[in-house]
Amino acid sequence: EAKTRGRGRAAFFDVQLRERLQRYLELEQDLRSAVDRGELWLAYQPIVNLHANRVGGVEALLRWTHPVHGQISPDEFISMAEESDLIHHIGSWALSTAIEQVAEFRTRYGLDLRVKANLSVRQLEDPGLPEAVDEALRKSGLSAKSLSLELTESALMHDPVTATRMLRELRRYGIRLAIDDFGTGYSSLAQLLRLPLDSLKIDRSFIDGIARSHDAEALVNSIMAMAHAVDLAVIAEGVETAEQLEVLRRLGCDQAQGYYLGRPAPIEDLAGTIDLADRRMRIE
Numbered sequence: 001e002a003k004t005r006g007r008g009r010a011a012f013f014d015v016q017l018r019e020r021l022q023r024y025l026e027l028e029q030d031l032r033s034a035v036d037r038g039e040l041w042l043a044y045q046p047i048v049n050l051h052a053n054r055v056g057g058v059e060a061l062l063r064w065t066h067p068v069h070g071q072i073s074p075d076e077f078i079s080m081a082e083e084s085d086l087i088h089h090i091g092s093w094a095l096s097t098a099i100e101q102v103a104e105f106r107t108r109y110g111l112d113l114r115v116k117a118n119l120s121v122r123q124l125e126d127p128g129l130p131e132a133v134d135e136a137l138r139k140s141g142l143s144a145k146s147l148s149l150e151l152t153e154s155a156l157m158h159d160p161v162t163a164t165r166m167l168r169e170l171r172r173y174g175i176r177l178a179i180d181d182f183g184t185g186y187s188s189l190a191q192l193l194r195l196p197l198d199s200l201k202i203d204r205s206f207i208d209g210i211a212r213s214h215d216a217e218a219l220v221n222s223i224m225a226m227a228h229a230v231d232l233a234v235i236a237e238g239v240e241t242a243e244q245l246e247v248l249r250r251l252g253c254d255q256a257q258g259y260y261l262g263r264p265a266p267i268e269d270l271a272g273t274i275d276l277a278d279r280r281m282r283i284e
């Protein structure tokens, strides 16, 4: 009897595995034409400046609306794109679209808004990237200092020599650079701080407990002190409550981003999203 049950379970896992593989292969195939079909779009999340008490920028986040499967998480489809060369096509589309849309938005609303965009580790391999970004900036009229590119700790540490060369080149054009998801990697802090960077985003797993636990607060406080000591601006991500925002403000955090301040939204809703975040800051 046990044998039959065992076999049944094996068959069940087999079906599950096959279904997952099938979905993967199907999505990977569809992703190839997603850009050309207009299925990819960017959501923008407000980032507040905690010294000025207002929105100072936005982060552009990729979205894929699949015609059959609906919203696919970027964590799923970006790693898919990274496994093929597709990431270069998708990455440069996202970057130039973010630059273009934010430039247009700034002109329309007369706002001095900065834009943060995410770079994949694979894009560091592309020696043509800095020039391509520069060209997109020129075409849009956005100044380089209004653009900040985010790289995760693991992306920076994957090949520090290549990363350093790329960061220096991007900086030569005046583009700002940030470490994303800080604290989730296992990189050497000393090595990380040697890179030419402008800001550090503390991963939301560290922000989660700061209103409940003194240890969590102390940890964030020490990350912040260390970052400030080497002149990096600090951004807290994943701020979900007023209490967390209050702690961050008291600790001297520079910028904050999270569902409490505003969720990522399509460009059509950005003016309203910024307005809500600004009002939230005035009530505080």
Ligand code: C2E
Pocket: 045, 060, 061, 062, 073, 074, 075, 078, 091, 094, 117, 118, 119, 120, 121, 150, 180, 181, 204, 237, 238, 239, 240, 257, 258, 259, 260, 264
């Ligand atoms: P990320 O760059 O660290 O982006 C922050 C993620 O946290 C976003 O997830 C955002 O929607 C989410 N988030 C923001 N505030 C909160 C909050 O208060 N609570 C919680 N629980 N989550 C919050 P999303 O949009 O699903 O993106 C996931 C990741 O996909 C990004 O993490 C980034 O690494 C990657 N990604 C997104 N767009 C791009 C892109 O254009 N290029 C590349 N290479 N990667 C991208």
Ligand code: MG
Pocket: 059, 117, 118, 150, 180
């Ligand atoms: Mg990011």
Ligand code: MG
Pocket: 180, 181, 201, 203, 237
């Ligand atoms: Mg992040």
Ligand code: MG
Pocket: 181
């Ligand atoms: Mg992340």
